[in-house]
Amino acid sequence: MDNSEDTERIASVLNGDISSFEPLIAKYQPRVFATVRRYARREDEIEDIVQEIFIKAFRKLATFRGEAPFEHWLMRLAVRTCYDFLRRHQRNRETNLSQLTDAQNEWLERFHVSDTADSGDAVAARELVELLLDKLSPSSKMVITLMEIEGKSVKEIAEIMGWTLSLVKVRAFRSRAQMRKHLAQLLKECPVTVEPIKTS
Amino acid sequence: MNTDKLWNKLVDEVRKTPSGHSVPHDFEKRIMDRLNSTDAHAKSGDSSKIRSLDLLWSNLVNLARQATPNDRVPFAFEKRIMACIDVPLEVVDGLTLWSRAT
CATH class of the missing domain: 1.10.10.10 (Winged helix-like DNA-binding domain superfamily/Winged helix DNA-binding domain)
Known part of the structure; x- marks a missing residue:
């Protein structure tokens, strides 16, 4: 699926065919998972963040203007969502440098x-x-x-x-x-x- | 007498003071050399430490880049997301809520 296919899928979703969003998720989810794993450690947190990213992408799809590839738009959204996650969980994280493996x-x-x-x-x-x-x-x-x-x-x-x-x-x-x-x-x-x- | 000559005269007078109070000939120079070398040593120690930490950090990062993060996706994860998306946004008005309650 190249950029033009992405554009077609996005157009379909915006026209009401929600199922066209599924191939977009399937295509980009490995990249999104890899990105999120840079910022979160626990697998349940990672899954929640990825889910949040795709739901945000779906809701904001109308704001995608198609000037840059969809992947760039999605990855920017992914990184910003990770930043929000870090800010939300800032106080819960305590790491001890003396406990090395x-x-x-x-x-x-x-x-x-x-x-x-x-x-x-x-x-x-x-x-x-x-x-x-x-x-x-x-x-x-x-x-x-x-x-x-x-x-x-x-x-x-x-x-x-x-x-x-x-x-x-x-x-x-x-x-x-x-x-x-x-x-x-x-x-x-x-x-x-x-x-x-x-x-x- | 200009100020330099006055200063030199004063220094000569100080050097002529009795034993135990005399100022060694190169005393000022020795003090300044000592201060300069101590300062240089401290600075070189700090910069060496920072260089060492920077080198350690750059090695860590270079290696960390090689270990690309895992891109594994849980089974049928796209279905899970679609299940969240597929839920129609129900428009609930007051009348509907009232009818459900009764």
């Missing part, structure tokens, strides 16, 4: 032995990043995830989040400083001895 501890220890990346440790690294991201405010988590993990530009983030370019830059700067602070705390709390890394 063996794999995460091993990753940090390996890093101190050799600072070269090893692809075999990707999952542990990802878990460590998620642990650190959980310590950040919702806006900082959004900026770091979009910029550092998804590789989006400042302009793209501004468009997705509806923020100004300067706001994105300020938030990115502050978020990196916060992240550095939490990383230092993580290293302080975990049993690994930290030595300054030789950069030459």
